Amino acid sequence: MSQILIIEDEDRIASFITKGLKAAGFTSTHEATGSAGYERAMTGDFELIVLDLGLPDMDGMDVLERLRGSGNDLPVIVLTARTTLEASVGSLEGGADDYLAKPFRFEELLARIRLRLRSPVTPAVGPVALTCADVSLDPLTRRVTVAGAEVDLSAREFALAEALMSHAGRALSREQLLSRVWGYDFDPGSNVVDVYVRYLRGKLGAGRIETVRGVGYRMVA
Structure with a gap:
């Protein structure tokens, strides 16, 4: 199990990342300052670092410079x-392996983490096309078909359909869908999930997405 070090001063964002990593099978440690993060990174206990630049005690670029100057080659x-x-x-030239701007979707961060942790000898594997009954979704071509007929989805609708189809037969809570589709920067009291489920039902068919009372929604497998 890969250990991830999160150096981030905003507890809300750090908690969001920590929960997402745990659900994806990773373990993580959080440090809120650059100095503490640097000391942790030098212990050799981690395989990757997620580094914020706007830290309270020192700039994240200074942390990165110290790491690389000390011979630490952990992916950042x-x-x-x-x-x-x-x-x-500046981040990439300073030694970072990747760069992601806030606000962000956790799925994108997770994909970048997995890419950086992947063994160089392992061939890259693209996203897998998803099928639920007569609904098909291809993440590469961004095409969705229902009973062979192509359906036009907005970017948000596509992301919601992908989240539901990736867990077909399983109930996903509104909070899980908010996290996966809208990222950390959302209002937990919003009804945006319900609104977009209604849009999606109108395009895929009402019976294909079930309401699970007291939980959220489930794609019919």
Whole structure:
């Protein structure tokens, strides 16, 4: 089981990442300052670092510079609210392996983590096409068909359909769907999931997505 070090000063974001990693089979440790994160990273207990740049005691770029200067070659994914080209290029040139701007979707962060942890000799495997009864979804071509007829979905509808079809037959709570489709930056009291499920039912067919009372929704397998 891979150990991930999260260096992030916002507890809400760190908690969001920690819960997502646990659900994906990873273990993680959280440090809220650059100095503490650097000391943890140098213990040799971790396989990858998720690093925020806006830390309270020192800039994340300084942490990265110290790590690389000390010979630490752990994969580092920079996660930051800095969205300028200079920030992304500076991070990569400074030794980061990847860069992801906030707000973000956890699935994208997870995909980048898995990519960086993958053995170099392991061939890359693309997303697998999903099928539930007569509904098919291809993540590569972004095509969805129902009984052989192509259906046009918005980006959000597609992400919601992908989340439900990836767990066909299993009930997903509204909170899980919010996390997977809308990322951490959402209002937990919002009814956006219900609204988009209604949109999706209108395009895929009402009987294909079941309401699980007191839980959320389930794609009929």
